[in-house]
Structure formats: C-alpha cells, structure tokens
Amino acid sequence: MANYSSFLSFFVVLLCACNGVSASLSKTHYHSTCPQAFSVIKKTVVEAVKKEARMGASLLRLHFHDCFVNGCDASVLLDDVPGKINGEKTAPPNNMSLRGFDVVDTIKANVEKVCPGVVSCADILAVAARDSVVAVIGGPTWDVRVGRRDSTNASFDGAIANLPAPNSNISTLIEKFRNQKLTRVDLVALSGAHTIGQARCVLFRDRLYNDSDIDPSFKQSLEAGCPLSGNDNKDFPLDVATPTLFDNQYYKNLQQEKGLLHSDQVLLNSSITSHFVNRYTSSSTRFFRAFAKAMIKMGNVTPLTGKKGEIRVNCRKVNG
Ligand code: HEM
Known part of the structure; x- marks a missing residue:
C-alpha cells in the first residue's frame, strides 16, 4: 500500500512537472487562511487599470521580471538597502523602466487589512498579472495557483544576466x-x-x-x-x-x-x-x-514554498 501511494505521488509530481504546474502550489492555498485574497487583489487591480489603462501592462511585466530572476519570489519588489540588499529595481533592465510598485503596495495594504501576514507579495504579483490581463479589453484568463513565499534577498546581477534585452537575437x-x-x-x-x-x-x-x-x-x-x-x-x-x-x-x-x-x-x-x-x-x-x-x-518558476522565505509585511522590505 505504502509503495503504491508513493508510486502514485511520484506520478503526480512527474505529471505536474511536465505540465509546468508546480506540485506545491494550489488554487486552494488561501481558502481557509484568507478567503478574500483573490477578490481584494482583483478589486484593486481593476481600480488601478480604470485609473490608468497602461497599469495592466506594467503589472503584467512586473511578474515576468520577478520570475526570471531567482524565481517568482517577489525579489523584484525589494528596495536597495546599502550594504545588505543590492536590489533588482536599480539594475539596468528595470531602472526607470518597471512601473506599478505603488499599485502593488496598495494591493498589499488592502490584503493586509483583511488577513495580516498571510498573503505573499509573490502571489500578489502572480494574481495581479492575471487580473491585469483580464482587466484590459479582450484579455484571456487562467487559474493562478498560489502558495509562493517571499525572498529575503534580491539579485542586481541576476537581473542583468537573466532578463532578455530588446536588441537580443x-x-x-x-x-x-x-x-x-x-x-x-x-x-x-x-x-x-x-x-x-x-x-x-x-x-x-x-x-x-x-x-x-x-x-x-x-x-x-x-x-x-x-x-x-x-x-x-x-x-x-x-x-x-x-x-x-x-x-x-x-x-x-x-x-x-x-x-x-x-x-x-x-x-x-x-x-x-x-x-x-x-x-x-x-x-x-x-x-x-x-x-x-x-x-x-512562468508563474511556477522555482517558487519558494513550505518553510522557505517568508511572508513579507511590506513588499519593499524583508521582515524584522
Ligand atoms: C522576449 C523577451 C522580451 C524582451 C526583450 C522584452 C523587452 C521589453 C522592453 C524593452 C520593454 C519596454 C521597457 C521600457 O520602455 O522601459 C518591454 C515592455 C513590456 N513588456 Fe516585455 N520583453 C520581453 C518579454 C516579455 C514578456 C515575457 C512579458 C510578459 C509576459 C512582457 C511584458 C511586457 C509589457 C506588458 C510591457 C509594457 C510595460 C508598460 O507599458 O509598462 N515582455 N518589454
């Protein structure tokens, strides 16, 4: 029996990996801890896109630039801290170019009001990217699995090395x-x-x-x-x-x-x-x-799950 169930779980993991679906993320991750998470994120995104249509594009791009540097772990949102964090925001592919950080702050503040310390900034980016596409006229939708945790560091060099440049062949x-x-x-x-x-x-x-x-x-x-x-x-x-x-x-x-x-x-x-x-x-x-x-x-690129990383209180800073 034990052998049979471990064979089954191996098979499920394999299937998920082949589909690009991370075995450790799920649609129900916040069902009991923050049932309002998805609706609060969506409401804030819809308001932001209504205010400025381009914001849909900017939030979508933020998730891409997060996932390509050390996985989808909200590392892109960390501000520089001299001597401690040489962040991604100031790296050439992002500097003066990425937008939407204020909207992410608003989403996070709204989510914190209903369930403090529960929903990660990395999940907010993944869900907001989907909600942004839906908020733009004509955009498709998809299910976002959640359960990502936030990094405690960022990588300036990783942003330079991993993000594709517009003159790439x-x-x-x-x-x-x-x-x-x-x-x-x-x-x-x-x-x-x-x-x-x-x-x-x-x-x-x-x-x-x-x-x-x-x-x-x-x-x-x-x-x-x-x-x-x-x-x-x-x-x-x-x-x-x-x-x-x-x-x-x-x-x-x-x-x-x-x-x-x-x-x-x-x-x-x-x-x-x-x-x-x-x-x-x-x-x-x-x-x-x-x-x-x-x-x-893309949203499943090496997420931090389980006990790895943390749930940041403020998306711009590591806790404590
Ligand atoms: C294939 C390699 C890619 C390259 C070389 C690239 C490059 C760029 C560049 C140079 C810009 C303009 C940045 C600026 O003006 O400061 C941009 C904007 C944008 N990119 Fe990409 N990109 C790529 C892939 C992607 C992917 C995979 C996504 C999302 C899934 C994405 C989403 C966007 C969006 C939505 C914008 C507009 C952002 C805004 O208006 O604020 N890009 N990209």
Whole structure:
C-alpha cells in the first residue's frame, strides 16, 4: 500500500512537472487562511487599470521580471538597502523602466487589512498579472495557483544576466527562456504580452535606424518622435495598431514588419519560431490558449514554498 501511494505521488509530481504546474502550489492555498485574497487583489487591480489603462501592462511585466530572476519570489519588489540588499529595481533592465510598485503596495495594504501576514507579495504579483490581463479589453484568463513565499534577498546581477534585452537575437532569447525551463513556444506566446503597453525610444532606436526588416511607413512614423539622438525616454506603443486591446494584433504587426523591438521582429524572421508566430497570427484562440498556459508555467518558476522565505509585511522590505 505504502509503495503504491508513493508510486502514485511520484506520478503526480512527474505529471505536474511536465505540465509546468508546480506540485506545491494550489488554487486552494488561501481558502481557509484568507478567503478574500483573490477578490481584494482583483478589486484593486481593476481600480488601478480604470485609473490608468497602461497599469495592466506594467503589472503584467512586473511578474515576468520577478520570475526570471531567482524565481517568482517577489525579489523584484525589494528596495536597495546599502550594504545588505543590492536590489533588482536599480539594475539596468528595470531602472526607470518597471512601473506599478505603488499599485502593488496598495494591493498589499488592502490584503493586509483583511488577513495580516498571510498573503505573499509573490502571489500578489502572480494574481495581479492575471487580473491585469483580464482587466484590459479582450484579455484571456487562467487559474493562478498560489502558495509562493517571499525572498529575503534580491539579485542586481541576476537581473542583468537573466532578463532578455530588446536588441537580443533569437538564440539569446531562446537561451534566456530555456534557462527558466520555458520553451520556444512559450517565448513566442509570452512575447504576445507586447500587444499592450509601451517602450521607450532608447530601447528601439537601433532597430529603427539599423534594421532592414522594418516597414518604411512604420519607420517614418516613428522617426520624428524618436530621432537619432534625443527623446530617449519618450514612450511608444508596442502594438502600433491596437495598443489598448489584448489581441493577436502583435503577431499581425510582425507579419507587416511593424514589430517595435528588434526582439519582437526576430521571432518572425527565424525559422525556429516563425511557425508559432504564423499560428498565433491566424488564430487568437490558439494565442490565448498558449499565452495562458505559458503564464502558468512562468508563474511556477522555482517558487519558494513550505518553510522557505517568508511572508513579507511590506513588499519593499524583508521582515524584522
Ligand atoms: C522576449 C523577451 C522580451 C524582451 C526583450 C522584452 C523587452 C521589453 C522592453 C524593452 C520593454 C519596454 C521597457 C521600457 O520602455 O522601459 C518591454 C515592455 C513590456 N513588456 Fe516585455 N520583453 C520581453 C518579454 C516579455 C514578456 C515575457 C512579458 C510578459 C509576459 C512582457 C511584458 C511586457 C509589457 C506588458 C510591457 C509594457 C510595460 C508598460 O507599458 O509598462 N515582455 N518589454
């Protein structure tokens, strides 16, 4: 009997691992300790997105930048503490770029009011990312498993090493995703997040003036706002055609050589990934399905569970 049940649990763990579902996270983790957790997070996200539509994009990106550096452990939210924490917020891929920290503080404060010390900041990021996509017009939904705990440290160097840069070529993108156990399908599906949100001129200037696979009218429409020098921090929509809709227009843009970032356009130009771009161009249902599946996988990247880490009281600081 004992042998049979251990065989069964081994099988379940194996099945979960193959699906990208972490065996230690569950949908019911807060059922008895904080039944209001999901509704409080959702309400705060909906209010924030109503106030500023772009916030949906910013919260989605925060979860991605958390998970790619030491797993989904809210390390991205820790402020620098001289001599103790050399945090991720000030690392070049995040500095002056990540947004939404104040909204996360508000979500956390609202959750703390109903169940103090119970809900982790890492789970808040995972749930808020899903709620953000749902709050943007047209976005798909998925079940978020919870039970992640928060780190007691962060990694400035990890942010530089693990986060993909906008001038990355296809092999670098595939490698950075593979390092998180994410496939090339996940890479193409998750890049579809660029159907919403904005990017600064300084991050696509090289593409604008050096790449040949760029539509001439699209290039021309960007040149005045993003000249060869100046306007570095001016924002432009990542999806030129339907910037506020969560749809498969991002892939259609790539077909017309209207991807904003070099790292977007290379997905179509490489035979390793173009197949998936074509698939999501022709079917938003397939894009949504792949996106939801990949978000679940990304949310399960090496979470801290059990007795590891802590439940931070303030998402910006370690306890005590
Ligand atoms: C494939 C590699 C990726 C690269 C190279 C990349 C790069 C970038 C860059 C350079 C920006 C603009 C930042 C700025 O202007 O300061 C950006 C914005 C954004 N990224 Fe990505 N990204 C990638 C993948 C992802 C993934 C996997 C997601 C989420 C699942 C994501 C979600 C977003 C969103 C929503 C925005 C807009 C944020 C806002 O408007 O505040 N990105 N990305």
